[in-house]
Amino acid sequence: MPRPFKCRRVAFLPNVTYFKPAGIPLGSLEAVRLSLEEAEALRLKDLEGLEQEEGAERMNISRPTFQRVLASARKKAADALLNGKAIRIEGGNFEIAHRRFRCHSGHEWEVETPTSIAPAFCPTCSAPDVQPVLPPGFGRGGKFRSRHHGRSGG
Numbered sequence: 080m081p082r083p084f085k086c087r088r089v090a091f092l093p094n095v096t097y098f099k100p101a102g103i104p105l106g107s108l109e110a111v112r113l114s115l116e117e118a119e120a121l122r123l124k125d126l127e128g129l130e131q132e133e134g135a136e137r138m139n140i141s142r143p144t145f146q147r148v149l150a151s152a153r154k155k156a157a158d159a160l161l162n163g164k165a166i167r168i169e170g171g172n173f174e175i176a177h178r179r180f181r182c183h184s185g186h187e188w189e190v191e192t193p194t195s196i197a198p199a200f201c202p203t204c205s206a207p208d209v210q211p212v213l214p215p216g217f218g219r220g221g222k223f224r225s226r227h228h229g230r231s232g233g
Contacts, residue, residue: 087116087148088139090176099165111159114171117152124149137176177211187212 092115099108116138123134135145159166181187182201190198197209 085140085144086174087119087172088137088176089115089119089171089173090137090178091119091122092175093118093168096168097165098159100163103163105165108163108165110165110167111155112170113152113155113166113168114173115168116171116173117148117155118168119173120145120149121152121156139174175211179212180209181212182206182210183208 099105119138120134123129123137124131129137131142131145131149134149135142138145138148140148156166158164177190177197179187179189180197182204183206184201184204186201186203186206188202197211199209200207201209
């Protein structure tokens, strides 16, 4: 029996999701698809400089899985850079790690550590109806796979 799938936690959604070599029309380029969890692994390891163990913990996956996701992301980035391909960041199988929350009364606050679970009460008014505030651009028609927002894309 296969091991149950663990949703990969992503704390950052990039505002720019398409990169291409300068001077080459987009229509004549081959594109490499980088999933959002691959982009997150690159961000955590190469941009934030985290050790793989900490990156894996933040993404809610094992260290070997983090290594596989990171290796795949690096291979795709190298292919695009060295072979003149575009990079499209989209899709994947992940959950959003929320940082910002809002209560029914309109109070908003940010938590220090990203989480996929809303706090039980508002820290200002103690209202129990707390909802996550989605990052800018989330759900703008891209192909996202998230246990919170349905499954589509690939």
